[in-house]
Amino acid sequence: MTPKLTRRQFLALAGVGVAGAGLYILFRTGKGYLIENFDEFLPPIIDDPNAWLRITPENRAELIMSKAEMGQGVQTAFAQIVADELFLPFESVDVIMPDTTVMPADIVGTAGSGSVSSMYPVLQKAAARARELLKAEAAKLLNVTPETIAVQDGVIVVEGQRTEHTYGSLIGGKQIVVESGDTPAPVKAVSDHTVIGKPKPRVDIPAKVNGSARYGYDARMEGMKFGKVLRPPTIGATLKNVKVSAAEKSPGVLQIVRDSDFVGVIAETQEAANVAINLIAATWNERSPLLQQSDIDSMLIPGGSGGETIAEAGNADSAIQGAASVIEADYASPLAAHAALEPQGSLAYVRQENGGWIAEVWTATQAPTLSPAEIARAIGLQAEQVILHNYFLGGGFGRKLVSDSSIEAARLSKASGLPVRVNWDRAEEFQHAFMRPPTRHRLRAGLDSGGNVVAWIHEQSSGWVLFAFLPKPLQWLLGIDLAATRGAVPAYAFPNHRTTAWLRDIPAKTGPWRGLGLLPNGFAVESFVDELAHAANADPLEFRLRHLGDDSIGTRLKRVLQTVADMAVWSAPLPARNGWLSGRGLACGEDVKTVVAQVAEVAVNPQTGEVKVERVYCALDCGLIINPDGVEAQIQGNIMWGVSSALIEEATFVDGKVRATNFGDYPILTIRQAPDVVIQLIENREEGPYGMGEPPIGPVAASIGNAIFNGTGKRLRRLPMTPERVLGA
């Protein structure tokens, strides 16, 4: 048996505050890896009701959020959980986005599709404890035994009779006293849920249709000034010298700030700042030769030293030698941008108050309780001196786990004593933000004479995803970026298999992007499974079903596969189209225990190579569903992301910088290209809730590639699947 690190040992090695919820982490123990759920190794989240809930005298519950709302509906899901456990109507819960002096610490951030799965038990326990303490309070007051008391809509009920007492009258506005020795209160049985499982309207939507919703980019205050920061012309360039006289004289400029490599302008208006930053004459030490895309591509070939085997069973090498036939293929995915429509933006006001420094920041970040330490470090304060107000995020997708603009605004504010807002523009987002790293995949498999997989080898390489955010000792300990290999290990019960990953420190900024490695790995793995089915002369559905195991994940995957096949009428031929080739492709996958299967229907123009994704069917099982309408919205959104990534999106380096500066060079999916989406959710209240922010992105690109193959006989092994590549295949 491989020794397992204890949690204490792990935390000692890891320091505090790394990686993402729901990620599976692999422990390198000297002899192979152990796969563990990272959640188990994080400090427990406080479940004191006072951390999360306030009861108002009006008998409403206020729910304190530590997770950011970026459109995933987390506020609504949390409100449903709390309402259900408190026996309150959903409409009686108000969601509060507090500043970080009140917000409970969250060392994970809003990431990894882990908000609902990690917070469901916490909020349940907190609400149940509040409910039972208030029931006990009512019992004392009414001089009855607690067992005779029930709650209906927040009103205390004794033996079926409503009383004049409510949560609000019992405790409204005061703290709930929790004795440390209290036994945990029992939570509701799933079968008793009345709010969970219902398609409740999202609480954040009304403000988003009348314009009143406030985002980080919208932050404003009296006397606010506008900052802009000087950027290096090419990646890795360092400042040699700088002349600021022309910028200083530019109309509306208040101050130029220089602090070693950091140079910024503070002006009366955004336009004045934008003009002035371009008047700064700087010379730079640039990389020589300048980075080109081919440099990145050549670094990515899997192989050589440093590969880490992350999953293995049997002996794949000897099994492949004894196979009746061997299939090989290489796959690739490019750098990809987040392109959240709200660029990042932050307002900071750093000032002295009562003899001490205080830095107040208004922004939109996925890591609100982690950002203050980073901001403080940049301006020489302590984390406790930073107060962060987190607004709505106009798209996060991993990009807003890092708040560069908060740090920049704080530096400009500290240097000037003025409240300064730094809003990035689109060119800054494309050129200076981190991106999804590119990947390469070498796949080999052996089939026996019956067309069964006897050996599977996936050799994968990727740029960094979360590695840059890990402390050095943990980088050494792991040797591999777990985020980059998300989705790299097939869910099938292949008797002999090996997945080996190489992590490449490419000289581009890369980091977390929706699903992390899930979409690139899912594309390679599930396209190659399709190739094997074809080589085995088998139906892709039957081939997948045959190779899945009978464990929980395997069983649930078989169910979603069969469901989606029924939805798409998999066995019936597709109707012919005038002049276009029609194809249908299947793919599936598991991520954070959510299982998903999709069928894509595509039309391919044989003359131009244009691919239209007409429809995507999706069957999904995420365990207990909190809000079915929210789950459907996440599926729809993930599918649009997947289609966009599969067909359109690619960032490339030219002469040391990202070629794209705006959407003209980096188009994203429009309404005209959006497929129909048909969804079926599997009812499975026995487990979960599991994550929903990313899992449905995994199979999208593969289902499209498999559909193109089905319609044209052409196998696309490189993303994006552009018309040129379709014609050239």
Added chain:
Amino acid sequence: MELNTNGELMEAGNLKGRLLVYVLRDALGLTGTRFGCGTGFCGSCTVWMDGQLTLSCLTPADSVVGKAITTIEGLAATYDPNRLHPVQQAFIDEQVPQCGWCMSGQIMTAAALLNGTQDPSDEGIAAAMEGNYCRCGAYHRIKRAIRRAAEVMARRAGEEVQA
């Protein structure tokens, strides 16, 4: 300088060298008009100028003096001052927004479309809306909401004719 915004003359300061999107957001505090790309690709900054769709990120602010600007904050009043515009209501009823950043632009564009046509075709919706990106991918629901709003507006127009 004063700008006629949402039916009100508002003091906007010196407009020389300024863009409408920043004047609306920073000088007038109308942050419902969002900035997305600054180059006219994404549609997040869409407003109406004398009822016509205008990309405020490409519009010099001094060029709109004397014209009537309508932003998301003033949209409802153009139809019925007592309630949300039918397009806004339909975007709630169909639970369209995710992150919501593009939604002011989506709604202004969709409302202009329905001012011009009562029953837009699928092609009509795609043609009108393809300049409004939604990175969260709510396209499916945007189409449904526009059809719902079109029905409501057609019905109300019919009621008015009868009355």
